[in-house]
Amino acid sequence: MEEETYFPDTDHLDFSFTSTITNKSSLSSSARSSFSCKESPTNAPTLYRHIWDPRFAEIKAAAALSADGNLQLSHLKLIRHLGTGNHGRVFLCQLKDHGGGAFALKVIDRDSLNGKKVSHAETEGKILTMLNHPFLPTLYARIEASHYTCFLIDFCPNGDLHSLLRKQPGNRFSLPAVRFFAAEVLVALEYLHALGIVYRDLKPENVLLRDDGHIMLSDFDLSLVADVFPTVNFFRRGKRDRSVGGGCFGSSVGAADDEEVVSEFVAEPVTAFSRSCVGTHEYLAPEVVSGAGHGNSVDWWAFGVFIHELLYGTTPFKGVNNDVTLRNIVSSSKQTTSLHVAEAGISEAKDLIEKLLVKDPSKRLGCTLGAQDIKRHPFFDGVKWALIRQYKPPEMVGGVVAKRVHVGRVKRRRWFWKGLDSLMMRS
Numbered sequence: 001m002e003e004e005t006y007f008p009d010t011d012h013l014d015f016s017f018t019s020t021i022t023n024k025s026s027l028s029s030s031a032r033s034s035f036s037c038k039e040s041p042t043n044a045p046t047l048y049r050h051i052w053d054p055r056f057a058e059i060k061a062a063a064a065l066s067a068d069g070n071l072q073l074s075h076l077k078l079i080r081h082l083g084t085g086n087h088g089r090v091f092l093c094q095l096k097d098h099g100g101g102a103f104a105l106k107v108i109d110r111d112s113l114n115g116k117k118v119s120h121a122e123t124e125g126k127i128l129t130m131l132n133h134p135f136l137p138t139l140y141a142r143i144e145a146s147h148y149t150c151f152l153i154d155f156c157p158n159g160d161l162h163s164l165l166r167k168q169p170g171n172r173f174s175l176p177a178v179r180f181f182a183a184e185v186l187v188a189l190e191y192l193h194a195l196g197i198v199y200r201d202l203k204p205e206n207v208l209l210r211d212d213g214h215i216m217l218s219d220f221d222l223s224l225v226a227d228v229f230p231t232v233n234f235f236r237r238g239k240r241d242r243s244v245g246g247g248c249f250g251s252s253v254g255a256a257d258d259e260e261v262v263s264e265f266v267a268e269p270v271t272a273f274s275r276s277c278v279g280t281h282e283y284l285a286p287e288v289v290s291g292a293g294h295g296n297s298v299d300w301w302a303f304g305v306f307i308h309e310l311l312y313g314t315t316p317f318k319g320v321n322n323d324v325t326l327r328n329i330v331s332s333s334k335q336t337t338s339l340h341v342a343e344a345g346i347s348e349a350k351d352l353i354e355k356l357l358v359k360d361p362s363k364r365l366g367c368t369l370g371a372q373d374i375k376r377h378p379f380f381d382g383v384k385w386a387l388i389r390q391y392k393p394p395e396m397v398g399g400v401v402a403k404r405v406h407v408g409r410v411k412r413r414r415w416f417w418k419g420l421d422s423l424m425m426r427s
């Protein structure tokens with residue numbers, strides 16, 4: 001790796017956090033909306049983890065004041081509206097009397113949802129309770145109040161990757177920045193798959209940026225929850241790859257002169273199966289478009305489209321309208337981009353994209369051996385996966401700036417749901 005990349009040697013790692021402030025203009029709903037034709041059934045238990053997280057202590061202190069010991073809407077102060085999605089609105093908020101920490105409150109008005117959307121909202125609630133990962137939202141509380149279901153999660157003050165991409169020269173990120181974001185998304189997808197969750201809606205709009213510039217994947221309403229049957233696989237690798245392989249899940253079990261056999265833990269939701277037509281047109285995998293049925297493979301396809309978009313500023317199959325886009329995705333002709341990027345590492349990036357955008361899911365990188373197979377690709381050479389949380393996020397136009405968000409100074413806005421308003425006032 002070159003010295004200026006965002007994956008420096010351990011000795012030069014910047015362990016300090018980049019404090020940042022909101023990029024307000026980017027907190028709008030996306031132009032490329034997701035769609036779905038079918039949904040997954042689910043329930044939604046509530047559980048809390050991260051007991052070491054001081055925000056849980058603040059929430060516990062606030063909740064202790066209520067009769068039932070649960071956090072109520074009245075414990076929260078809404079600061080401003082952050083955005084509106086298909087299922088509800090998201091607000092910036094903080095606890096009224098305990099500390100100044102910022103949260104995002106996703107408010108779903110159940111009365112306004114039809115059957116399919118109710119199920120999507122339940123799926124999202126179920127998945128949020130399962131997550132415990134730095135690149136995924138933490139569910140601090142689920143609040144049921146009247147016909148509202150509310151999820152209290154981490155606030156991401158730096159907008160989303162799509163908005164940030166549009167601010168860059170040429171609407172594209174530098175290759176080291178692409179590697180940084182792709183690596184973090186890969187780790188998040190690996191974790192989701194290990195839990196049996198097929199994400200199904202990867203796109204830059206759903207990759208939010210935390211205050212420290214690291215990512216948070218959001219929006220799980222289209223996800224599919226399936227069983228995982230972890231396996232241990234054996235494969236041969238060249239000895240030069242030794243530092244890249246299985247990390248804490250892999251170990252070497254045999255060796256030749258220049259090759260060794262390595263065992264590797266693979267946890268992919270390989271039994272996940274759905275015929276639902278869900279996702280965002282430009283990101284749909286061919287098996288989704290053709291209705292042949294799909295599983296975990298769709299996320300690895302979308303990962304290829306995602307890297308392409310970050311690198312070239314456009315998705316590879318985009319047509320003049322959605323129908324043409326879908327035709328391009330399933331057409332047998334090989335898609336190549338005519339866009340030219342001359343940067344060190346571009347041939348590795350192109351190779352990775354090609355291996356992810358293989359139309360046959362059984363031959364697509366990642367579909368059999370999971371994320372580890374993708375981590376081993378030369379595009380990610382030099383990435384120290386175990387230290388990924390410590391890498392310094394890239395500095396770029398319109399990106400994070402060195403100032404921590406202070407919710408107390410954000411101008412308070414009127415919001416529109418009078419019912420919600422009155423619930424917030426009740427003690």
Ligand SMILES: Nc1ncnc2c1ncn2[C@@H]1O[C@H](COP(=O)(O)OP(=O)(O)OP(=O)(O)O)[C@@H](O)[C@H]1O
Nearest residue numbers: 027028029082083084085086087090104154155156
């Ligand atoms: N945790 C968060 N921190 C900051 N802003 C957020 C957060 N979650 C959501 N937002 C903002 O609120 C908007 C609405 O988010 P939401 O998840 O409800 O819908 P969406 O991303 O548009 O997708 P969908 O409609 O498919 O659910 C997003 O576009 C984003 O800008």
